[in-house]
Amino acid sequence: MSQFIESIKVEDQKIFLLDLHQSRVNKTFEHFGKQGSLDLAAVFKNLDHNEDGLYKLKITYDLDKNVRTQMIPYAISEIDKISLVENNVYDYSFKFEDRKELERMKQKAKADEIIIVKNNHITDTSYSNILFKKGKDWYTPSTYLLNGVQRQHLLKNKKIKEAEITTQNLKEYSHFQIINAMNDFDDMFIYPLSKITNLPETSEYLQV
Known part of the structure; x- marks a missing residue:
């Protein structure tokens, strides 16, 4: 089964643009003919994350609502070529x-x-x-x-x-x-x- 990802900005324990991420996940489930969706707010709430700083919350999921999460420290990198x-x-x-x-x-x-x-x-x-x-x-x-x-x-x-x-x-x-x-x-x-x-x-x- 295909897997999908959402990469979400979390800074000082605050999550950003959650409504737009949720809308994209909802549209993914709808497009592939699956009932319901994944509740990203609930996924974030259940994380054991209490650190300040900038992080990327990577959520990997499939259409059966199997979920894997990673909280990755993030820094913007400069492009050379x-x-x-x-x-x-x-x-x-x-x-x-x-x-x-x-x-x-x-x-x-x-x-x-x-x-x-x-x-x-x-x-x-x-x-x-x-x-x-x-x-x-x-x-x-x-x-x-x-x-x-x-x-x-x-x-x-x-x-x-x-x-x-x-x-x-x-x-x-x-x-x-x-x-x-x-x-x-x-x-x-x-x-x-x-x-x-x-x-x-x-x-x-x-x-x-």
């Missing part, structure tokens, strides 16, 4: 635990991180949504692979906008940053677009 990778068939509509194809793409690209291109459209990195800066505004691709909880939160609060971002118009943006449940806006981890090693006009991006 990021590359565009083309994959026109990859689908990640649900947060499956199986990440073999994502890891294969990263290994072939020989990069710390990848930005997946699908039918000439920018989608996500291997573990996050992505934002691009134009002028003073930040935009996220409308052609995401997974509609992440941080992405939904920032759009709902009008901190970012959605746009069609392609290999043809990518150079209209000046900077990028990555976001996920653990990573909100962070001024320390904003990268110039030139950080991408294989922008289309300088070389062919890698097909995998």
